[in-house]
Amino acid sequence: MNALSPDVLPAAPVPSTRWWRDAVIYQVYVRSFADGDGDGVGDLLGVRSRLRYLADLGVDAIWLTPFYPSPMADFGYDVADYRGVDPVFGSLADARALIEDAHGLGLRIIVDVVPNHTSDRHAWFEAAVQAGPGSPERERYIFRDGDAPPNDWESIFGGPAWTRLPDGQWYLHLFAPQQPDLNWAHPEVHAEFADVLRFWLDLGVDGFRIDVAHGMVKAEGLPDVGHTGQARMIGAQVVPYFDQDGVHEIHRAWRRILDSYSGERIGVAEAWAPTPERLANYVRPDELHQAFNFHFLTTPWDAARFRAVIEESLHTSALVGAPATWVLSNHDVKRHVTRYGGGATGLARAKAAALLMLALPGSSYVYQGEELGLPEVLDLPEEVLRDPQRLRDAESGRDGCRVPLPWSPTEEPPFGFSPPGITGTWLPVPPAWRDLAAETQLADPDSILTLYTTALAIRKNHPALGDGTLTWRPAPDGVLAFDRSATFRCLTNLTDAWIEVDRPGELLVASANPSISGKVVRLAPDSATWWAIEDV
Known part of the structure; x- marks a missing residue:
């Protein structure tokens, strides 16, 4: 069977020291992760206070959303000073201490850089x-x-x-009027951002997530789009302001800067492209290390659709020798518990999706709170909604996925997000989230947090997981079955029925317990299981 067959999907062989090829990276939306100083807004001190939680969870790196000085028209993605820390988040000394503490726990730090536009207060x-x-x-x-x-x-x-x-x-301004687009045809812009990258690399960061990495270069003459319909970040349209060939020279220059530092510093593209092949251009060997896989994120709960996206992603990334990346949620989309149906069904599917994602070859991203099974908050009071994207239409606001995390099952919200006695947070925490608090779930062997912790520990220690190959196995309709080497199998039932299959071997972890009888196993609806393959 050749290397590009639909049944065996390889990744390019690389030295194991290239940590980023199979890292699990946890996204911290700083405003909503943990409030260290009691003002109701998350900050760098709060992140420092929860680093042990992240290390114990088992992730490899943390991606921090922007914490730079900003008027907050787009909550930090309108940067007024790329070399500082906004007082609401702390100080530059806090950033240094956070980087040092994270490294002491074996965690790498990735920070956002926003090169398409500045704040109008820059x-x-x-x-x-x-x-x-x-x-x-x-x-x-x-x-x-x-x-x-x-x-x-x-x-x-x-x-x-x-x-x-x-x-x-x-x-x-491709985004808010307070976010004027930079002219990347100007040499001063190139020089400024090269210096910004070196500033943070010198402070010890391990890489950058590059916001709108596909947007810095515009087509010559700024031609009309020529079609009607709301412009979007992600779509299939070829437009003159996104994915222009000139962006790749910028990323090549940045790769040279990253490579000039020790420790495998990386660049991660938030890039949209009209085809997977165009997206793969961002992770060619002399460009960035990873690009977010939005095709996987937007896949509906359907086995055939997931298999098609997985095959396509692995094939196109292998063409340029890059790892695939997988992500289920982030700070710009509805949380996947809600997208997958909400309630018990959404939670069951989210658990299964976690095991499916973490079994795939390449690198995975975890958005803060998904390990707690947090749903989208759909009933925030109108007076607290502040996302500028809501100007597009009422349904597109992103506030509901940015609600502060619940940490402790205190009597009243915000459940340990802020220090004791502080009840007012920048977005209100739903009372129902008391039962989802991290401390409660840590003590529950059946919680989704325990599932994530168990799966991440297995992933880190199992020789078949992480970077490598995937081999599809025959399976009933609605079931995805694949092996990672000859020792590991993942079975995911994406139907609402119990489905019988041959038992692969010893059960390692399950999102919902299967029924096992001799050499036969019945997979629970909307569930995923990991197996150590053996002769049964």
């Missing part, structure tokens, strides 16, 4: 507004003249992608 943009049309300061951004918007581009957050200043010039 010193560069303030200087550009002050200097006026035709000035060198305006050349760092994308300004145009005219009585009407220069083209038909829309903001991802809704409305036109152009805002007019009182002096008559328009500036481009």
